[in-house]
Amino acid sequence: MTTRTTRLFAPDVKLCNGTRYNAAPLQMLPVIRSHPETKERTLSLLRWGLVPVWSKDAAGAARMINARAESVPDKPSFRSAFRKRRCLIPFDNFYEWRVEGKTKHPYAIGTTSNEKPDAFAGLWEGWKDPASDEWLHTFTIITTTANEVTAAVHDRMPVILPPSAWPAWLGEEEVGADDLVALMRPYPADQTRLWPVHRDVGNVRNDRPELIAPINPA
Template sequence: MCGRFVQLTPPAAVAALFCIDGATGLPNVPPRYNAAPTQDLMVIRRHPDSGARHLDLMRWGLVPSFAPDMSGGAKLINARAETAPSKPTFRAAWKARRCIVPADFFYEWKAVEGRRQPFLIARADGRPMAFAGLWEGWRDPATGLWQRTFTILTCAADPALVPLHERMPVILGEEDIAAFLEAPDPRDLMRPFPGLVLRPVSARVNAVRNDDADLLAPLPPAEAEAALAQLSA
């Protein structure tokens, strides 16, 4: 699954990396070192008619268009890639509203001696990640205003991550991004991403209120060694 991640790359750099059409109108957003559900985060989507890619802010936690209110969005931060194409909550978005969620890192946890030890997960080559996602528009019946929300697709975890969790976000290679956004049915792209590395980080990550660069700092060697030893315990 994916419950927290990092959006550190500035919008202009994201636009360049993901071939966003036009450099104007980019969202003004600070770095997120501990991005959490219900926050407004950067998302890339493709216009269905022009094919142009746009970078927008959307609320994490998908709210289906038929939902009576937004209260259920916080529970729909992830969608299983195996069932999203057929599940009523995600079926329409899978067909017409797929998106890319840029991320520099994400976090996963391991229970260690009665506490939750967070691990920072990154691509081994240091490049930003492209999470596969779905987005929806929900219209507030009281105000008539539209709210755009998103969810991150998940798949079975790569073997390197199984000691932390059996699921992981679907991470697309650069060569697969266009196909995911444009293909009628890109289910063959819903697979584990190899070449990830992990390291233990401060338990300050556990509190959403903590959102600063220190969260990315390595633990002291002795603490890091002890945390890593628990992965094979």
């Protein structure tokens, strides 16, 4: 997954600033977490681009909008969150770009699931600004190898978790690290759909329902 081109949108999730059809890194987006004691699920706005708790500043967040499934259990930036701060990012579809020579063509990708919205597997962190003592809560989306459908546009895809896996991922059920690793796999290709969309999705200032409409590829 190209970290600087991915867009997600969740038209079924009402945000404090309205419905989002072209979300982008460093924006505040809805994230589902589970309270470690009560197991109550909450929907909060967190900033896309993870800032590890040990960071000196938040400048590197743009480089951590995605985390590779292969390395999250052990990589210093993600291993603590993988153990204790897993989350879900609700979405309906997401955008990716296919590169052909010097030209990029945008596509929307979604699932055939009837249980909407879907959810990406993610990790979240709380970081305290040493200058202001204010807390910043951020998240990253975990990616894995592409399935046969998404491989037509990119070699990576987000980890999409079915509702049956949500309790384990959120920590509501006791599972081992190996069980969590097993969840971070490509979504079934026969339940994935892909269609070309307008180039306007390349500009994050464009944020309207028409962006997800299929078009005839140029």
